[in-house]
Amino acid sequence: MNDAEPLLRLRGIGKNFGPVRALTDINLDIPAGQVTALVGDNGAGKSTMIKTISGIWEPSHGELIWQGKAVHFHSPKDATNAGIATVYQDLALCDNLDIVQNMLLGHEVTKAGLLDEITMEKTAKKTLADLRVTTVRNIRQPVGSLSGGQRQAVAVAKAVMLDARLVIMDEPTAALGVSQTALVLDTIKQLSSRGIAVLVISHNLTDVFAVADRIAVLYLGRLAAVGPASDYSTSSAVHWMTTGTAPGAKAGVPQNAEGVNP
Amino acid sequence: MTSVNQEPTSQEPVDVVTSPDASADLLANNMGDYLRIVGRRIRSGESGALPVVVGLIVIVIIFQVKNSLFLSAGNLVNLMAQSAFIITLGMAEIFVLLLGDIDLAAGYTAACGAVIALWMLALNDPWWAAVLAALAACAAYGALQGIIIARLGLPSFVVTLAGQLGLSGVLLYLVNATGSIGVGGVISLHNSTINDIEGGQLSPTATWIVMIVIGVLAAVFLFYGDFRRRSAGLVAAPVSVTLLKGIAVIGGCIIVAAIANQNRGRAIVLEGMPWGVLVVLAILFLWTMLLGRTKFGRYIYAIGGNAEAARRAGVGIVRIRTIAFALCGLTAGITGIIYASYLGSISTNVNGGQNVLNAVAAAVIGGTSLFGGRGKMLNAVLGGLVVGVIYNGLELLGLSAAAQLMWTALVLLAAVIVDRVTRRTANVR
Numbered sequence: 001m002n003d004a005e006p007l008l009r010l011r012g013i014g015k016n017f018g019p020v021r022a023l024t025d026i027n028l029d030i031p032a033g034q035v036t037a038l039v040g041d042n043g044a045g046k047s048t049m050i051k052t053i054s055g056i057w058e059p060s061h062g063e064l065i066w067q068g069k070a071v072h073f074h075s076p077k078d079a080t081n082a083g084i085a086t087v088y089q090d091l092a093l094c095d096n097l098d099i100v101q102n103m104l105l106g107h108e109v110t111k112a113g114l115l116d117e118i119t120m121e122k123t124a125k126k127t128l129a130d131l132r133v134t135t136v137r138n139i140r141q142p143v144g145s146l147s148g149g150q151r152q153a154v155a156v157a158k159a160v161m162l163d164a165r166l167v168i169m170d171e172p173t174a175a176l177g178v179s180q181t182a183l184v185l186d187t188i189k190q191l192s193s194r195g196i197a198v199l200v201i202s203h204n205l206t207d208v209f210a211v212a213d214r215i216a217v218l219y220l221g222r223l224a225a226v227g228p229a230s231d232y233s234t235s236s237a238v239h240w241m242t243t244g245t246a247p248g249a250k251a252g253v254p255q256n257a258e259g260v261n262p
Numbered sequence: 263m264t265s266v267n268q269e270p271t272s273q274e275p276v277d278v279v280t281s282p283d284a285s286a287d288l289l290a291n292n293m294g295d296y297l298r299i300v301g302r303r304i305r306s307g308e309s310g311a312l313p314v315v316v317g318l319i320v321i322v323i324i325f326q327v328k329n330s331l332f333l334s335a336g337n338l339v340n341l342m343a344q345s346a347f348i349i350t351l352g353m354a355e356i357f358v359l360l361l362g363d364i365d366l367a368a369g370y371t372a373a374c375g376a377v378i379a380l381w382m383l384a385l386n387d388p389w390w391a392a393v394l395a396a397l398a399a400c401a402a403y404g405a406l407q408g409i410i411i412a413r414l415g416l417p418s419f420v421v422t423l424a425g426q427l428g429l430s431g432v433l434l435y436l437v438n439a440t441g442s443i444g445v446g447g448v449i450s451l452h453n454s455t456i457n458d459i460e461g462g463q464l465s466p467t468a469t470w471i472v473m474i475v476i477g478v479l480a481a482v483f484l485f486y487g488d489f490r491r492r493s494a495g496l497v498a499a500p501v502s503v504t505l506l507k508g509i510a511v512i513g514g515c516i517i518v519a520a521i522a523n524q525n526r527g528r529a530i531v532l533e534g535m536p537w538g539v540l541v542v543l544a545i546l547f548l549w550t551m552l553l554g555r556t557k558f559g560r561y562i563y564a565i566g567g568n569a570e571a572a573r574r575a576g577v578g579i580v581r582i583r584t585i586a587f588a589l590c591g592l593t594a595g596i597t598g599i600i601y602a603s604y605l606g607s608i609s610t611n612v613n614g615g616q617n618v619l620n621a622v623a624a625a626v627i628g629g630t631s632l633f634g635g636r637g638k639m640l641n642a643v644l645g646g647l648v649v650g651v652i653y654n655g656l657e658l659l660g661l662s663a664a665a666q667l668m669w670t671a672l673v674l675l676a677a678v679i680v681d682r683v684t685r686r687t688a689n690v691r
Contacts, residue, residue: 095635108557
């Protein structure tokens, strides 16, 4: 479970909303160059956890240790500046702008006050090539004309361009078809192979097992289990997610596995 | 994708149809390809400027059949002068339309700006001081509207509707306040420089030189841009397409110059291009650069496309929207000066409400979206010409103001319907 120096360590993180304890005593290491999947049933605290890491909410208890140092993110900008990029489900892309314009939005390159389109296009092209996103016919086409998987890839590439060390992805494969999902999963693998840490939230256990190196299971705001993906089977993961306890006493819940895993 | 890509290759041609926005410029390898892709884009609803141009040609043909004077040099030059202030007010609106906003007060902003300028001219201030003061006042008013709208998050429709009412009052107040200058609610214009914008013309030689220089510069600009993309190893339009566009630009300039240089006087010789055309071209160039080549312009499109995405990317939305409204006010001020030059005076009877609706109509007819994110300054020129042609042609046919208004309304409606219908076809995937 412990690598030499994990990129991000959560130490006793807790988050209260008034009397409601959304997260309780979370201890989790997120190592660089690996894909960590965060799974759990609805209301388990997955969203609260990524919002705490990405600076939207400050934790009520515990601390975040980023590259060996305790950090306090007061805003999403703090987290972004530190190197944590979050790709939300809505992707935050401008449909009317093209791929290059979206990838460099807010970080445009200018020369004598005018936009340097050539430099920007080259930078964007290189980032996409590094991520092996090659299904895009033309880097100058508006994002609104792209497929769901391509849009996700552009959103990830945008995060990577900001020199992110950790990319958090919220349900990246929700509402995507088979080939589009494959494209996104491949992009995730490319990220981790470049030494970037990836934290993926997903409901789809097939996708989780396809990309995750490690799986962390949240149950009612507590970290129920965490370990290498190979330690889990689909049914044991479902058991952890639905009961918060280790499978064994009641071995396997195949019906549920079918339900979660269409 | 390398290993996981399961998209069958048979989807390749379909891809072009599902991405109709992709410009033919960058997808085509040669002229044949280019025409094929343009054809496909038109069928899938991404026709760009084509409907306006076709519509303009149809309207021109109808008017020419009805009255052979329509395409005479005299009338065409008159048309240029007549369309100038619709076009510039349309450009003013495009700044805010791109954000998904609207400025209903711009027509009266223009009128108030004109009053300020003409008042100062009547007091014998130099023309440039009068123009600067008017433009500064208009820009400041625009900024005020922008601050109220952006800071308080109020709908621009309501705020600028209040602005329209308020400014029509300010217009009355200002004209009354001029005392003996504005007798009968009219301030006349007695400055040759301002008068010349719409009333004066370049000499025929100057017209030729200026228009050819503009045409050649534009073509070189076009060529150089594509050349740089090509030499940087990026996709660019085929050389033949760039060449054709360059020739079209130069040809257009030559045609305008040739028309303007015909003698259209009856008793005396009257030839040369009105200064107003140059003013419009200069504003078109400046604002096109601002929207297309600067961070500010990029952020306007980003906010119009997805304000939340722009905010997360660190764009200062309040600041950008305020500046956009200020630029709308500034351009409205320029319009006011052109308008006063066209009328030779400014009066309390200016219909600022109708002018602003004509301007919005011009922008929308030209292809700018009312919902933000799509449009460019050139749209105001094309759409403004359509509106100008309709007014001019119906006047020439001797139709009443009632008919003119109703016809303009029908054309606007047709433009919006064409836009919506083609867009709907495009969105069916």
